[in-house]
Amino acid sequence: MIFFQGKRILSAIFDMDGTMFDTERLRFRTLKQASNEIFGKPLSEQTLIGSLGLSAKKAEALAKAHNGEDFPYAQIRQRADELELEYVRDHGVPIKAGLLEVLERLRKCGLTMAVATSSRRAIAEEYLINANVLKYFDITVCGDEVSQGKPHPEIFLRAASALNCAPGSCFMVEDSENGLLSAIRAEGQPILIEDIKPPATEVKAGALKAYGSMHEFLADISECIPHLGTPELSEPFPQALNQFRVGIHGFGAIGGGYLTQVFSHWDGYTRPCEIIAATRSRMLRETVDAFGRFSVRYGATSFDQTIENLRMIDMDDAQAVIDMYDVAEIIGLSLPEQAIRKQAGVIAKGLLRRFERRGRELTILIVLNKVGGAAFVRRHVEAELALLCSVEICQQILNKTHFAETVVSRIVSKISKDALLRQLRIKSQMFQNSMDEEPSMAPRLATPVPEYERLIGRFRPFAQSSSALNQMHLILFNSEPDMPLYVERGSDLLERLRQVKTVDDIAQIQVIKNRLWNGPHAIIAWYASLLGYSWVGQGMGDSRVSALAERLIRQEVAPALLADNAQMNEAVAAFAQTFLERCKTSFKDPCARVGRDPLRKLQRNERILSSIDLARKHGIETPALEFGAALAIHYALRSTDSKEQECLGIRKLYDESGSVEKVLTHTGDYNGRPYPGLDGLDDAALIESISEHFHQLLEPDSAHWGWPFEAGSQPHVS
Template sequence: MIFFHGKTIHSAIFDMDGTMFDTERLRFKTLKQASLEIFGQALSEQTLIGSLGLSAKKAEALAKAHHGEHFPYADIRQRADELELEYVRSHGVPIKAGLLEVLERLRKSGLTLAVATSSRRAIAEEYLINANVLKYFDITVCGDEVGQGKPHPEIFQRAARALNCPPAQCFMVEDSENGLLSAIRAEGQAILIEDIKPPATEVKAGALKAYRSMHAFLADLSECVPDLGMPELAEPFPSSLNQFRVGIHGFGAIGGGYLTQVLSHWDGYTRPCEIIAATRSRLLRESVTAFGRYSVRYGATAFDQTVDNVRMIDMDDDQAVIDMYTAAEVIGMSLPEQAIAHQAKVIAQGLLQRFERRGRELTLLIVLNKIGGAAFVRRQVQAQLALLCPPGICQQVLKKTHFAETVVSRIVCKISNEALVRQLRIKSQIFRNSLEDEPAAPGKTTTPVPEYERLIGHFRPFAQSSSALSQLHLVLFNSEPDMPLYVERGSPLLERLRQVRTVADITQIQVIKNRLWNGPHAIIAWYASVLGHAWVGQGMGDARVSALAERLIHQEVAPALVAEYPHMAEVVRSFASTFLERCKTSFKDPCARVGRDPLRKLQRHERILSSIDLARKHAIQAPALAFGAALAIHHALRCPAGKDREAQRIKQLYQASGERVEAVLTYSGDYNGKPYPGLDPIADKPLIDAIAASFQRLQQGVEPPRTRAQPVPSTA
């Protein structure tokens, strides 16, 4: 039962053609073709439109009134049925967008459902089965089973009686004027979903509600059904697939290990029929394609979550990426800032092709560790669009594209390629009982191939089998269990996504999360690495590392944030507590990965140094943060040659200056095509001196910041 615009609803009765299925246009086409074949003349538009919602007898009378008494309507209708069935059997039933989501909501709200269609039972059942929606309906009432067709109320009255429900407590969902009249005369709660020909104004006024599309009805209905809330970690994804495709542009830790989960939960009632994921990694593409699925491991709860319906594409295949932007309704973009600049052209081409072919809106979930990341992506894409199309078209494309700023509340890491190959090797032994290649035929030579290609070849023939590989899931990501994805409000579609929390101002949450997580996370990893620990969780078992982490969060960063955003104190406490708990259990989060790109983390207004500024603003002492900046340089100098390009750049700056820390902190040369925003040698001298002093202590032997708080050096 639901309450909908003041009405108590226990059941829903749906018309079929034109309401659930986009078959009226198909019907027009087949009737015209059949009439041309048999009568030598196509049926007129006047006859076709006039027959919408009529029973077969009334439609025949109308056709003869327009084309003469000897018009062979019965033969034409039979031939049209054959042509229509041929199409449906070859291409499937064209389901109205939003129908599956509506049916799922009604069913899970406890309503009973019926079909009331003017079509014959033989055709109706084939269509309902073909479209895989017969499972939703308790009964069907067909046109060849009633004495009087629409607009007479008999068919709706009969369906309501069969459901043991008074008509006044039934939705009666229709698309045509005759169907709507039938529902109104049956005294049901008539719902109009407009299709080819809108009803007359006076007839339309009799509907409880009228909508331009099924999606519009869905949006209204969603306000009346129970809020499912944030999903539990181990809760299965919805079993029913909808008609949406979604995309992942950047199948890395967040893209593959988090955004796919968000999109698979969708609205809690259905999930997308396909996830299209773009990556440059051939190993990832071929592994997921061979297995047909992959898993995310949540070590803290010993739970593996399997994601399926994934189609992998090569990010360097421009046309494949363009087609993803054309087909998807939502795309999660998780790319580094530099990669976005390189991908902006293909993104612009995809948006333009989408506009030309579909004209539908697209929502982009931008996951970028950068405040204003969505605006940054929009600028990059707009610049490329300006080169591809006239200004007017460019503005229309951008108007239909929602660049959604996000904040991720989860730490995810992708397993290494070496670990993935080890999995393939072990699973190959299970699946084939041997790693040995098939012996080569006599006289034939074989070309050596990488081990992973040989291993994947064992699984590829079974990729489409749901049972052959069901016990051999492939773990690609290790993840913490936190669920919400925070997104700035603006896209109506996002309001329906179950794992998304929309907020009016995302900036404050971004600042809080970035200050609490990104800088301290790197500092903890650098310190743990200096002390000889390979993993963050392992490092947190060292009292020196855990003491530094507690100092950073509880005495420096969090107090400064609460002072700056007192109304967000609870959010700060939640993020702070979650972060420290995660670090303690991050046994598969390598310090090398967390601590990479130290030059980026030392920018003047990013992460560590900006947190020092905020602490100074509120007279909060922050020696641990200054110690963290020194750790960044110390870590870079210890980084092996060939690892971490930014660490190597810090080494060069340090060595070229005669081993001066100041040269690194005040660097202002090229950084990804722009001047690097380093510290000012004069204005920031007290801070530079404090970091240099911490660095000297590190060089002499690992020493954490003093237990007692020290004054925060002035940067003014």
């Protein structure tokens, strides 16, 4: 039961054609074709539109009134039925956008439901089964089962009676004037979802509410239903699939191990029919395609979560990425800055194509770990759009694109290629063993084969391999269990996503998260790596690493944040506690991944140096942060990864100059690439402090490695 517009609603009765399914246009097309085949000319638009909502008998009378008494309407209708069924069997029933979400909500609110359609039962049931919506309805009343068709109220009255519900407590959902008149005369609660031909004004006035689309109806229904809240980690994804496709541009740790979950939970009632994920990794693409799914492991809770309905595409396949931007309802963009610069042109082409073909709005979740990340992406995409279209079109496209700034509250890591290969070897052997087990076959008698057995026989060869695959899941990501994705408010779609928390000022959350997590996280990884640990969790077992972590969070970064913004005390304390607890259990979080790109983490307005600036503003000393900056340079010099361009650049500068100051202040090129530098770092005392810590790190005393603070120091922030 729900209360809607002051009415107590116990049941919902839906018309089918034009209301649930976009079949009126299809019907027009098939009737025209059938009439052309049999009668020599197509039915007129006047006849077709006039027959909307009429019973077959009244539609025939109208057609003969327009075409003469010898017009073979029954034969034409039968042929149109054949053509329509042929299309539906080949292409599926065209479902109205928003229908599945509406049905799910009404059903989960306990409403009984019925279909009241002018179509014959044979066609109605085929369509309802084809569209996989028959499960929502308790009964169906069809046009060949009533003596008087719409606009007579008989069909709605019969449906309400069969549901044991008074008409006044029933939604009666219609699209046509005749259907709306039928609902009004039945004294129900008429809901109009306009389709091809709007009803006359005086008829439309009889509706309880009138909408231009099913999505508008959905929005009002949602207002009557309590929000489900953030899902629990182990809560299953909705079973029902909606018509949305979503995209993930960058199938890395966050894109694959987090955004896929956000999109799979969707609004708690339905989930997207397809997640399109773009990655350059051929190994990942082919692995996920082969298994048809993958899993995320939450080690802290011993829980594996499986993500399905995924289609992988090659990020270097520009056309595939453009297509993703064209069809997706929302896209999670999770790429590093340099990759975004390179992909901006493809994104611009995708947005232009979307605008030209559909003109629909698009929400892009920007997951960049950068304050102002949404503006950064928009700026680069806008520059590429300017090369493709006029200023006016460019502005229209940008107005329809919501670049949503985000803050991720979760640590996720992607498993290594070696770990994935080990899994594939084991799973491959398991699969082969299951296929080698021949099922016992009972001898068959030489008797006629029943039809059901013949039909089942078509599937039998695939059943064994499918069953074997279904029993396997492949772990691609290790993740912490935190759920909410913080997103800046601005898109209606974001308000519906169950795992998204929208906020008015995302900057506050970004500052807290970036300074409490990103900088300290990298520092802990650099120090743990220096001490010989491969994983952050292992490093935290060393008192030197844990003491550094406590000092960074409790005595430097958190006090500085609170001194600058006292009203954020609760958020600061929560983020600080969560971060330290996570680090202690991050046994799947590799130091090499967390510590990569050390130069980017030293940018003046990001992570480490920005925290130093804030602390100094409030008179808070920052020896641990300064030690962390020295660790960044030391880590770069020790790196042996030939792909770590930032480490190579730092190493080249240091080898040439032997100066930490040069590394911190250089603004030219490095290793043939632009060197970002530290945005004009000119604090001589800070440079000297970082240099001193760096030289301590060069000392051979492995017992301390330059860390001048005792383990177990008392925290300043609880």
